[in-house]
Amino acid sequence: MTESPAVRRRLLPLLLLTVFLLAGGLASPAGAHPMSTSAVLLDIGEDRVEGEVQLPIDRLAIAVHRDLTPDSVLGADRAFLADYTAAHISATGTEATGGAPWTVALGAARVRTIDASPHLVYPLTIRPPHGDDVTDFRLRYDVIVEELLTHNVIVTVRHDFDRGILKTDDAETLGIFDFDTKTLEVPAGEGSWxxxxxxxxxxxxxxxxxxxxxxxxxxxxxxxxxxxxxxxxxxxxxxxxxxxxxxxxxxxxxxxxxxxxxxxxxxxxxxxxxxxxxxxxxxxxxxxxxxxxxxxxxxxxxxxxxxxxxxxxxxxxxxxxxxxxxxxxxxxxxxxxxxxxxxxxxxxxxxxxxxxxxxxxxxxxxxxxxxxxxxxxxxxxxxxxxxxxxxxxxxxxxxxxxxxxxxxxxxxxxxxxxxxxxxxxxxxxxxxxxxxxxxx
Structure with a gap:
């Protein structure tokens, strides 16, 4: 059956949209960039946990509703961002150890390019109370993810002697913080000398x-x-x-x-x-x-x-x-x-x-x-x-x-x-x- 010109005119936009979507779906992803993710890297020692927090500046700017640049995060916005980040990271012992709060401290911030994107990087130190040895603990973290539903934070243990994690190739991903997951248990007390x-x-x-x-x-x-x-x-x-x-x-x-x-x-x-x-x-x-x-x-x-x-x-x-x-x-x-x-x-x-x-x-x-x-x-x-x-x-x-x-x-x-x-x-x-x- 021959289609009328009116029908063809109505179908033409739909056809063009279909071609556009197919072209977009089949196009090479070489030019596409995955959404920036944050990272928390942990080095587990005997009496403390050290590491760093890596925050993509573009995602951080959206979360705090400020126009941030690599210069401003170390300048005018330095104090604000340090307070904001510290307020959204905490650690406590597990129920087996009484659940007491641990001390979390951030070091001096610096800017580093990671995966071609500028990141605000904070050294991180977590200590158990009373100078105790490090055991399993709960890490709560919602920097950026409290505002961005699509953002992910990858948590990695890059050093833990007692579990045999000593070099980059051994690094272990513990899990991911996102809008639904704000707490992870870190198995810092496992393994042995x-x-x-x-x-x-x-x-x-x-x-x-x-x-x-x-x-x-x-x-x-x-x-x-x-x-x-x-x-x-x-x-x-x-x-x-x-x-x-x-x-x-x-x-x-x-x-x-x-x-x-x-x-x-x-x-x-x-x-x-x-x-x-x-x-x-x-x-x-x-x-x-x-x-x-x-x-x-x-x-x-x-x-x-x-x-x-x-x-x-x-x-x-x-x-x-x-x-x-x-x-x-x-x-x-x-x-x-x-x-x-x-x-x-x-x-x-x-x-x-x-x-x-x-x-x-x-x-x-x-x-x-x-x-x-x-x-x-x-x-x-x-x-x-x-x-x-x-x-x-x-x-x-x-x-x-x-x-x-x-x-x-x-x-x-x-x-x-x-x-x-x-x-x-x-x-x-x-x-x-x-x-x-x-x-x-």
Whole structure:
């Protein structure tokens, strides 16, 4: 049936509206911006909860019925906004602890751009009454959401040692404040020091396990461990002893542990503060020295001296991670113990994976060439790191190789074990007078 012109005229606006709505619905959202949200970030300690409140200035202006700008919130409107914000945040204990009010204090405000939007940011401190330890508590919050029905406030715990929340990747979202939800219970009393201890031990293992420089330093110290220094070179002992080699490895690992533990403790407690760039450069230099020692002994039992001396430098690098975690003094001792345990466990794992193969290869005729070749590679990597960390070069050309090697430790161990097994099975071992030959 043919539609009349009048009907078509009546349908045309409806058709245009439909096309407009479809175009809007199907259009790419790339240019759309989500409505600004507030954030409450909590760092839970033993006797206080610290953190910050992030308020989008455009949403805050609507809530307080004022024209706010990044300049005015720190100027003419500073006192008003501080009073307004403080009046809309409170905390109390749970019913199990009597429900007593906690002290809430805001620090000096500053403006920070978050997600391309200017935010008014207040440091936040919450304390339980009478100096008690922090337990579960109720947080009441209705900044902005008391006026804006569509506004959301995301509450996140970014640090809680007892629950193993120590870094950004572990941050836990507790919930959301909105027009209907003004109170959330914060599980600040859950967990235990053991969970935090285990988490920091895991961080220590991860830091060393992913640190090509720390692993290479240890490897360069292990390479000459089955040998003895004599006549300005390395030689296989006249009576090879696995027990003697193991003792030397224990000395090396222990010396490194003592060195890095000392500076780790000093730096973590704030008694020593060294910029990271020279520390990282010195770590690369330590690898170069240990590689040179593996080629030709610098001093008798030099690997123990190198391990202890440069262990002090490596400890400063370990401390930088502790500092990045932002741990409070209350958990510092547990943190240091856990982190150190993780480091030592990783070192022992590296020794267990590599040392049997090195012990076997050290009794074969191929070990001098193997040892020198491996040390030259270590020296090459260390030199490249030194140049980059001293800003003499813009990049490390061996980074891809190093990343692959660190990411495949079992393959590296197998690659070392295969020639050791072949040499062992083919009986190409040094014997008789050749055992005392000097590798110069």
């Amino acid at each position: 053991l969970r935090g201890f285990a988490t920091t031990a895991g961080l220590g293992m991860k830091h060393v396990g992913e640190g090509a420089d720390h692993l290479l330093f240890l490897l360069m110290l292990l390479v000459p461990a089955p040998l003895v220094a004599a006549g300005g070179g390395w030689r296989t002992a006249a009576a090879p002893s696995s027990r003697r080699s193991v003792v030397r490895v224990v000395h090396v690992v222990s010396a490194f542990a003592v060195g890095h533990s000392l500076t780790l403790a000093l730096a973590a407690t704030g008694l020593v503060d060294v910029p990271s760039r020279p520390v990282e450069t010195l770590i690369a230099f330590s690898i170069a020295v240990s590689a040179a020692h593996a080629i030709r002994p610098l001093v008798a039992r030099g690997e123990v001296l190198i391990a202890s001396g440069f262990g002090l430098v490596h400890g400063l690098a370990f401390a930088s991670l502790i500092d990045d975690l932002g741990l409070g003094r209350g958990s510092l001792v547990t943190t240091l113990l856990g982190f150190n345990l993780g480091i030592e466990l990783t070192q022992l794992l590296v020794v267990a994976l590599l040392m049997p193969s090195l012990l076997v290869l050290a009794r074969t005729a191929v070990y001098p060439a193997f040892r020198v070749g491996l040390a030259v590679v270590g020296l090459l990597f260390a030199t490249s790191w030194m140049l980059e960390r001293a800003t003499l070069t813009s990049s490390d050309p061996f980074e891809g190789v190093q990343t692959w090697l660190v990411g495949h430790p079992l393959l590296v161990a197998v690659a070392l074990a295969v020639p050791a097994a072949v040499a062992r099975l083919s009986h190409k071992e040094l014997d008789g007078p050749s055992l005392c030959r000097t590798d110069s």
